[in-house]
Amino acid sequence: MDSKYNIGNSNKNGAVSKFQMRLKPTPILFNNKNGPPSPKKMKLNEKESKAITNSNNNNGNMIKPNRISIQEQRRKLPVFDKRNKLLELIRRHKTLIILGETGSGKTTQIPQYIYSARLQENGKIAVTQPRRVAAISVALRVAQEFGQGMTVGDVVGYSVRFEDVTSKKTKIKFLTDGMLLREAMFDRLLMEYTVVILDEAHERTIHTDVLFGIVKKAQKIREERNLTPLKIIVMSATMDVDHFSRYFNNCQAVYLEGRTYPVSVFYTVKPHDDYQASCVATFFKIHKEAPPNHDVLIFLTGQEEIEACAHQIRLLAKDPEVQGPPIKVCTLYAAQPSTQQMTVFQPSQPNTRKVVISTNIAETSVTISGIKYVIDSGMVKVRSFHPSTGLELLKVQRISQEQAWQRTGRAGRESEGYCYRIYTRSQFELMKKATEYTPCTSISWTNPPREAVVAAFEQLRLLGAVENLDSNNLSPIGKKMSKFPLDPRFSKILLAAQQYGCLEEALTVVALLSSESILLSPPSKREQAHNFNSVGQSNRRPWCHEHFINMRNILHAREVRNQLEEICKKGDLVISSCGSQMNQLRKCLLSGLFMNVAELHRDRQYITLDKRQVVQIHPSSSLHGQQPHYVLFTEVVQTNKCYLRSLTTIEGEWLSEIAPDYVKSRNIRFNKDT
């Protein structure tokens, strides 16, 4: 049987436009050919079941989290039995590594144990998370577990960019890696804290790598100066402990046993390149067969795919021929506004089905209860920084086998579950082991990230933020820049906007670039979001609908803009508008993003001036097909090619005018042929 899809055509870069996907999906063949999923028909091999079950704890009883009290749930977590042992180890060691499967209770319980045992003494406990959604959802959960009407912001609080929900009373503070880094900018010794928990340590980004170094150094200096000691706890879901331990002078590591129920795993019979469409088809297969409230979690790679998939499921759900309970579609991706992210944690109504479509956030960072089915596309989008090219890349790639098992495990949190892999068994066997990946940042734990540090300093120097390469001192401009919770290039744009008389516009652009996309496509309908402010409160929703604007994201962007405007006003910056003189704004953007210019060459190709990388304009850009000679970009996305996103046009000669130092020191050559 042909297992191809008749829904939508993927365009060249693999994305399927939601407007192409109106036809019904044809069924997809899995290796459980004969009807509904049954664990008996598809036995896991020994290695597979070991990877996802812990037979000691698996007595087949269903845990129904909504029926048992929250305190009872806490006592059932694997970490609970280890409480005293853990506290003893934390007391004894200044640095400790705690490893345990996702869902064992590390993030929610350990900070509370420390707090109840008063190990933090007179300081605070910081718990860092690589993602804002994890920081917020965990803080809400822990506040709820504290009980007695505790609200978040009291003893338990969180701090993420553009949102600080803490108070004088806060003792347990969940915060993103980036926020703790910002705090360290103002107090290198982190004196506010006596315990820093670096959570999800396997999710390494440039931020975490730098943060680990800073925390380690703060601990050492505090010790040397006889200041209040700083305890460091590193927590991770993966078992590769050696590099963490070595980095922290061979410190002690403890393992926590996890607990999951058996999960039946199904593979597709044939490979499916259009994994997004296959996920949708598989969802409807499950939807038809599974009882209500057996919720589904779909792993896709990023916002565009997730929104397209959500749109298609909503659309198909309206089809009178679709059988099954009412469907509630939730989406989860990193830069989504937090209020929207929180909806995935709301328990579903009786006799409905919740489907959560998520990036790898739901792999280890957050736990959503009620999930019984997982659909795994097998793909992930990885943000990586290449010190050699200086480009930050978003790359879609196959997951590792470990990630595949993590995803599978999410279906077995509360009872037996099912995992549908949108790849064949042989494809799975070809997937890499996590240890075969070189870390995306090319920074090893034992060697300091020289190349990356040098590149970052060079960038700060060119932006005028540091006095010179030999000193770490910020220049007066650098000090002003550090007041903004932004990438230094964006802070520079806001400061330069004075000179170009376009701070009004620059604030809007930077706020939009700092939030998730407000556009819902299609490109032909894209309008200037500017008019939004003149639309009355009650007309906003229809206005957004009509203009294909995501209302939540535009409200969030406006909130971000207000905060940035406040900081500008405090810094005595004059807010003026350049009106229709858009060249002023473009020049201003160039003053921060001069390293992000690409030039048109033959064959409609663009080459970046900085690192001579071959790139193309992303098909979703309104500049696609126009071929301006010079473009300024903010993002590079790598799928099968390198694509530039969020662009504007500039004139080549502006570069020498605005960033002469850069053009000279990098010996930038312009292409004379075009």
Ligand code: CDP
């Ligand atoms: O950090 P780790 O993955 O070990 O587990 P955790 O995040 O502390 O979660 C432990 C348990 O708390 C989960 O299995 C969920 O049942 C529950 N939890 C929740 O209900 N809501 C949250 N936002 C976070 C956790």
Ligand code: MG
């Ligand atoms: Mg955790």
